Amino acid sequence: MNNNSNIGFGTAAIGRPLYINLKQNKEAEKPFSLAEFKANGMQTLEDAYNNGIRCFDTSPGYGLAEELMVTWLAHKKDPSISVSTKWGYTYVANFDPKATVHEIKEHSLQKLNEQWAYSKKLMPYLKVYQIHSATLDTGVLENEAVLNRLHQLKKENGLIIGLTTTGANQVEVLQKALDITVAGEQLFQSFQCTFNILDQSVLQCKEALQALQGSLIIKEALANGRLLPNTRYSKYEGLYGFLKVLAAQYSVGVDAIALRYCMDSFVGATILSGATNKGHLLANLEAHTFSLTIPELEKLNAFGKSSEAYWKERKALAWN
Ligand SMILES: NC(=O)c1ccc[n+]([C@@H]2O[C@H](COP(=O)([O-])OP(=O)(O)OC[C@H]3O[C@@H](n4cnc5c(N)ncnc54)[C@H](OP(=O)(O)O)[C@@H]3O)[C@@H](O)[C@H]2O)c1
Numbered sequence: 371m372n373n374n375s376n377i378g379f380g381t382a383a384i385g386r387p388l389y390i391n392l393k394q395n396k397e398a399e400k401p402f403s404l405a406e407f408k409a410n411g412m413q414t415l416e417d418a419y420n421n422g423i424r425c426f427d428t429s430p431g432y433g434l435a436e437e438l439m440v441t442w443l444a445h446k447k448d449p450s451i452s453v454s455t456k457w458g459y460t461y462v463a464n465f466d467p468k469a470t471v472h473e474i475k476e477h478s479l480q481k482l483n484e485q486w487a488y489s490k491k492l493m494p495y496l497k498v499y500q501i502h503s504a505t506l507d508t509g510v511l512e513n514e515a516v517l518n519r520l521h522q523l524k525k526e527n528g529l530i531i532g533l534t535t536t537g538a539n540q541v542e543v544l545q546k547a548l549d550i551t552v553a554g555e556q557l558f559q560s561f562q563c564t565f566n567i568l569d570q571s572v573l574q575c576k577e578a579l580q581a582l583q584g585s586l587i588i589k590e591a592l593a594n595g596r597l598l599p600n601t602r603y604s605k606y607e608g609l610y611g612f613l614k615v616l617a618a619q620y621s622v623g624v625d626a627i628a629l630r631y632c633m634d635s636f637v638g639a640t641i642l643s644g645a646t647n648k649g650h651l652l653a654n655l656e657a658h659t660f661s662l663t664i665p666e667l668e669k670l671n672a673f674g675k676s677s678e679a680y681w682k683e684r685k686a687l688a689w690n
Contacts, residue, residue, distance in 0.1 A: 376633050377655060378425030379418040380589060380642035384411035385428070385435025387467055402467050410646070411438045417648045421655055424450050425640050427562070427587060428492075429502055430485045431459030431473050440491045453495045454562070454587065456502035456534060457485040458510070477501065477510035482519055490527070498560045498584055499523060501533040504543055511546055521552035530584035532560030535572075538677040540564065544575050560584030566593045567609065567631055567670050569680040579636065586639040588632045593680075594687055597628045609673040616666060622656040629657035631670050 387402055415426070415438065428435045436455060443451070458477050463469035489496065499520070504510055511517075520531045535543045540563055547558045561579060563572045565588045572579065579586045596603055599610035613624040620627070632641045645651035662670070 375422070375424060376639070376641060377423060377629065377657065378427055378587065378640040378642045379415070379423045379651075380644045381411075381415075381426060381428040381435035381439065382432045383644050383646045384414050385438065386433030386461060386463065386472070387465055402465065404465055407465070408434065408438065411435070412442055414646065414648070414651065415439070415442045417651055418643075418645075419446070419451075421651065423643075423655075424448075425452050425454070425587075426495075427454045427589075427642055429456040429459060430488065431456065431461050431502055433461045433463070433465065436489060436492070443492065443495055446495075449494075451495045452497040453492050454498035454500060454532065454560070455489045455492055455496060456500040457482050457489065458502035458504075460485075475503065475508070477504075477508040477513070477516065479513070479515045479519060482516055486523065493527065496527075496529065498530045498532050498587075500531075500560070500562055503536045504533040504547065505537065506539070506543060506546070511543070511550060517550065517552055517557060521555070521557055524557075530560045531557055532562060532584060532587075533558055534562035534587075534589070536564060538571075538681045540677070541571050541574050544572065544578070548575075548578055560587065562587035562589055564588075564590040565632055565636070566591050567597060567628060567673050568593050568675050569677060570635075570671065570674040571677045573635065576636070580638065586636055588636065588639050588641045590644075591629050591632045591641050592625055592644070593628075594684065596683075598624055606673075612669060612673075616662070620660040622659065623653045625650070625653050626656040626659075627662075629654055630660065630662055631667065633657060634662045634667055 387407060426439060428439050430436055439453060458481060459473045459475050461473055463472040501510055523529055524531050533547055544561060550557045559582050565572050592598060599614065613627050616627045617624045629641050632639065643651060643654040645654055
């Protein structure tokens with residue numbers, strides 16, 4: 371089996387029917403079936419495992435994803451599996467494809483305790499417990515009751531405490547979080563950040579991110595699908611052209627080039643695949659078959675845009 375330890379599996383899109391992506395290959399509309407959706411999710415977890423993936427990322431905010439993971443893990447007896455989950459978002463769309471509100475954010479001690487009560491079922495595979503989308507405006511990084519409770523959960527359960535960042539000020543949030551200590555220990559030892567060819571902002575914290583006790587987890591490596599050549603973003607034609615040249619050179623898809631860019635930029639990080647089917651998953655895993663050269667990485671770096679412009683475009687994406 372290939373060593374696919376650098377690629378982790380993100381469960382957002384297998385846990386709720388609508389997610390932020392482009393759905394370029396939309397199937398003919400058919401009525402949503404929760405039973406079929408669950409079966410597909412379980413199969414995709416199994417496909418990920420059978421193809422060497424051992425890191426899985428989930429959240430209560432991802433619909434039934436945590437429940438799928440708990441059910442799936444009950445049949446596994448493999449201590450090499452590790453899971454990260456989060457707290458702070460509640461899924462409220464009830465699997466309704468017409469829902470307009472999908473999730474509610476709440477960074478309170480009460481929400482932490484409520485969601486932990488279910489997430490602890492992921493033990494003993496649960497290794498990383500993250501604040502879901504920590505931002506400065508929720509005040510979570512100054513909430514002593516929350517920080518102390520996270521420290522207590524770390525001590526009692528042998529967890530690594532982490533947080534995820536989203537938005538134009540990821541670097542600011544990271545810098546603030548890196549300075550937080552509880553009982554003389556640095557509290558946050560794992561970060562899940564958006565990093566891809568278009569938003570390279572977290573490279574500014576590279577040294578600190580590579581010195582963590584836990585791993586850096588990279589999400590949205592494909593910019594929610596925007597890095598896959600498509601006609602909606604003609605402004606990226608130059609980038610698409612170069613990605614296609616590299617894909618042909620390494621006999622892989624453009625998705626594998628974009629994932630490899632993350633692996634080669636942050637050696638040792640876990641890069642999440644957000645695949646919803648085996649075809650995409652296997653194509654993503656091709657990222658393990660080659661490495662990019664320094665001149666190729668430098669040329670890709672030149673396609674980065676400002677965080678403000680990146681997140682403005684990201685916010686305009688619809689739930690699909
Ligand atoms: N903490 C947070 O706030 C947060 C936020 C976002 C994500 N995440 C985590 O990161 C994981 C991955 O994130 P993501 O899904 O947003 O990121 P992504 O990797 O940037 O985008 C995934 C999308 O790319 C498309 N894709 C992937 N492989 C493809 C292929 N071979 N051919 C064509 N299209 C392909 C699919 O889009 P289509 O389905 O449209 O075809 C897929 O939904 C999530 O599951 C979650 O665990 C966390």
